[in-house]
Amino acid sequence: MKTLITTALVASLAAPALHAAEATADVQDRDGNRLGAVLVRDTPSGVALATLTLNDLPEGVHGVHLHETGDCSANDFKSAGGHVAGDRKHGVMVEGGLHPGDMPNLTVKSNGVGEVEYFLPFLNVSDHLLDEDGAAFIMHKGVDDYESQPSGDAGDRIACGEFTERTE
DSSP states (O other): OHHHHHHHHHHHHHHHHHTOOEEEEEEEETTOOEEEEEEEEOOTTSOEEEEEEEOSOOSEEEOEEEESSOOOOSTTSGGGOSBOOTTOBSSTTSTTBOOTTBOOOEEEOTTOOEEEEEEETTOOIIIIISSTTOOEEEEESSOOOSOSTTTOSOOSEEEEEEEEEOOO
16 A cells, blocks of 8 residues: 555656647748757746757847747748737846747857757746647747847748647
């Protein structure tokens, strides 16, 4: 009996970690070329973790965000809607800021590689990325100024990936 209770207790404590939501997006450019993937997962701390593994990107500094609709069908990727925003403002430079889908700018060197991990303190994978209309990763041509409303004045959308639940 003691073993059964101990086993049940250990299993119940491990359950949240085993069932943390994860979403992944295959990212493509406007010509449909695959650029890599983005993985976002909930963590035991309550802060989501985004891992970007991208290649063949244009050199420079680019705004990257999570957008509210999982639809990359439009050539300009505007079908992905606005940022995953909740009731917050855009950017870390404004009071009431940081959208759940705001991420720091991504710096891409001449080799075209963009690999980084970001903490997303206001994002919940199930609620924001895996809801009824999904969500998308968007990379912009320019720099996010972390202030302009509603989206940081980062310019055209040059890459997009629709999130799906990761079940592995």
